[in-house]
Amino acid sequence: MEMQLGAMLYVYKGEYGLPSIDFECLRALCLLRFTRCPMDVQTSSNPLRSGAGKLPYLQIGNQKFAGYRQIKRVLDLEGYPIDAHLSTKQKHLSTAYANWVFNNLHAYYHYFLFGEPNNFDTTTRGLYAKRTPFPFNFYYPSSYQREACDVVQVMAGFDVNDKLDKHEGDYLVVNAKKVVNLLSRKLGRKVWFFGDTYSEFDAIVYSYLAIIFKITLPNNPLQNHIKGCQNLVNFINRITKDIFRNEGYSSVKLTKTPSGTEASLTASERNFLDSDLNTKIVAGVGAVLAMGAFAAWRGIYNQLTTRSSTDYDGIDYEDDEMEEGLD
Amino acid sequence: MKSHYLSQLDTADKLSAEPWPEDATLYQPYEAEQILLPENASCLAVKAYLKMCNLPFGIRSCANAEHMSPGGRMTKLPFIRAGAFIFAEFEPIVNFVEQKELAIGSWQDEDEKSDMRTYVSLVENIFTMAELYISFKNERVYKEVTAPRNGVVFPWPLNHMQNYGKRRNALRLLKVYQWDDLDIDSVIDKVAKCCETLEYKLKESPETPFFYGDQPCELDAIAFGHLFSILTTTLPNMALAQTVQKFKDLVEFCRFVDEKYFQTRCLPN
Numbered sequence: 114m115e116m117q118l119g120a121m122l123y124v125y126k127g128e129y130g131l132p133s134i135d136f137e138c139l140r141a142l143c144l145l146r147f148t149r150c151p152m153d154v155q156t157s158s159n160p161l162r163s164g165a166g167k168l169p170y171l172q173i174g175n176q177k178f179a180g181y182r183q184i185k186r187v188l189d190l191e192g193y194p195i196d197a198h199l200s201t202k203q204k205h206l207s208t209a210y211a212n213w214v215f216n217n218l219h220a221y222y223h224y225f226l227f228g229e230p231n232n233f234d235t236t237t238r239g240l241y242a243k244r245t246p247f248p249f250n251f252y253y254p255s256s257y258q259r260e261a262c263d264v265v266q267v268m269a270g271f272d273v274n275d276k277l278d279k280h281e282g283d284y285l286v287v288n289a290k291k292v293v294n295l296l297s298r299k300l301g302r303k304v305w306f307f308g309d310t311y312s313e314f315d316a317i318v319y320s321y322l323a324i325i326f327k328i329t330l331p332n333n334p335l336q337n338h339i340k341g342c343q344n345l346v347n348f349i350n351r352i353t354k355d356i357f358r359n360e361g362y363s364s365v366k367l368t369k370t371p372s373g374t375e376a377s378l379t380a381s382e383r384n385f386l387d388s389d390l391n392t393k394i395v396a397g398v399g400a401v402l403a404m405g406a407f408a409a410w411r412g413i414y415n416q417l418t419t420r421s422s423t424d425y426d427g428i429d430y431e432d433d434e435m436e437e438g439l440d
Numbered sequence: 441m442k443s444h445y446l447s448q449l450d451t452a453d454k455l456s457a458e459p460w461p462e463d464a465t466l467y468q469p470y471e472a473e474q475i476l477l478p479e480n481a482s483c484l485a486v487k488a489y490l491k492m493c494n495l496p497f498g499i500r501s502c503a504n505a506e507h508m509s510p511g512g513r514m515t516k517l518p519f520i521r522a523g524a525f526i527f528a529e530f531e532p533i534v535n536f537v538e539q540k541e542l543a544i545g546s547w548q549d550e551d552e553k554s555d556m557r558t559y560v561s562l563v564e565n566i567f568t569m570a571e572l573y574i575s576f577k578n579e580r581v582y583k584e585v586t587a588p589r590n591g592v593v594f595p596w597p598l599n600h601m602q603n604y605g606k607r608r609n610a611l612r613l614l615k616v617y618q619w620d621d622l623d624i625d626s627v628i629d630k631v632a633k634c635c636e637t638l639e640y641k642l643k644e645s646p647e648t649p650f651f652y653g654d655q656p657c658e659l660d661a662i663a664f665g666h667l668f669s670i671l672t673t674t675l676p677n678m679a680l681a682q683t684v685q686k687f688k689d690l691v692e693f694c695r696f697v698d699e700k701y702f703q704t705r706c707l708p709n
Contacts, residue, residue: 180621182618201640202640202644205636205637205640205641206555206558208562208633208637209555209558209559209561209562209637210558212558212561212562212565212566213557213558213561213562216561216565263612263615263616264616266612267513267612267613267616268513268616270511270512270513295554298550299554
């Protein structure tokens, strides 16, 4: 098939153990991995090349498909439709619920990731800027902020550029909590929302909640609420660990908590401790070689050999001392 | 400062003990000269809902209804004044009525209710966006219908400024809901899919007239509002109406609800 030869999906690299930091990218990745579509994923890319100024985009040969909707259409046509295993009723419900989740969480997501000035400046801008090559990293994060401005204006009815105390975030939080409660009740003890098979609804719920749950923002009221719904937490962790085993990325290993000794280390030392065994061996061999080379250059080997043969013999010393004694 | 939406929720709570006010009034633009397709659909949906609940209300048409509205997510219309309180758009009005325990659909269990709510939001979303798309993105419809109708109540040059502002808002709405880069075929496709969902839902209980059995619920009101408006509004581009007409059961459903609650009988055979 043409698709398996040269198809490549370009997304933002992940963080916090997630495969991507961006909602649309995560959604596209879900489509790919849920349906087990054999396609490569490239995590270092330039939004400029997508043609839409945004990731994700899918490249097959010279053709580019930017945005979730187009990617979904390509996958549908190529024989990887996400809702294929559902019954007719479930298919209809999946679309309806996906749309409902979008209606209720889209504004929350955009406001707390991009609209809230403190959150954006301390965390989100950096996340996006690090994943965009210079000099575009000065431009693209702000383009997301402008988009969020529109989303919040339309879906929540206030202006992000207003003073902070005019932001009506409370409504978004109350609404989002209601949605999370309903999702938790609807999921129950099931593996997927519709029992044994995945759906687009699962993909969209995972994409919103995983980011909101994992990201560390100064102000993110929904995070603790999700923590309270154990089945949703399990749902997020299971998909992250099982399905995105290879794509999950985190710049800091979350399993190690910095203890007393580690806290005193410098950044490069901590990096070294976190690196793989292979790297450590290579580094060790390299260090030994370097030191050996340095030693050779300073002529230490020569000194060692000459010293052992003639100059510093025990006898010579004794002779010297005896001569001194006689004087 | 307290959020406008939150205070709406709170007042709805406080009001729940009081009876339905006698002088409840629904505000909307002038139907014959001014109203646009998306606004007409949402007004009709609210009217159908209140009639299904059997609640008395008056209708007042004013030119500046949109500017009096406290705001909403999509069309901001219609809004209802009940006692001292004002609610705009379908969902807040439905929530308000439900707080008073006068609402239809209280016989549904939790699961059925949440399913029904998602269908309501799907229908509202897809149809409103499709109506906005055809009204503001289709050049011919915009020039021949939308712009003259929207500007009719304003003197020159204010009408051009109003049209410009309205179109900008509509395009922004389409952009946020990710409809701005669609072509007309994908819009038709989305509408057809939504109609399929509705028809499937209707056929689940073939011998009963409504979506959920013998009694009407919110889904009936909103589906009727949008489908009936699309079917009965004449535009230079009738693509939406032609799509809906392919679903005979839905047309039949509209005819039935019209007969039962409105008796306008303007649906073509």
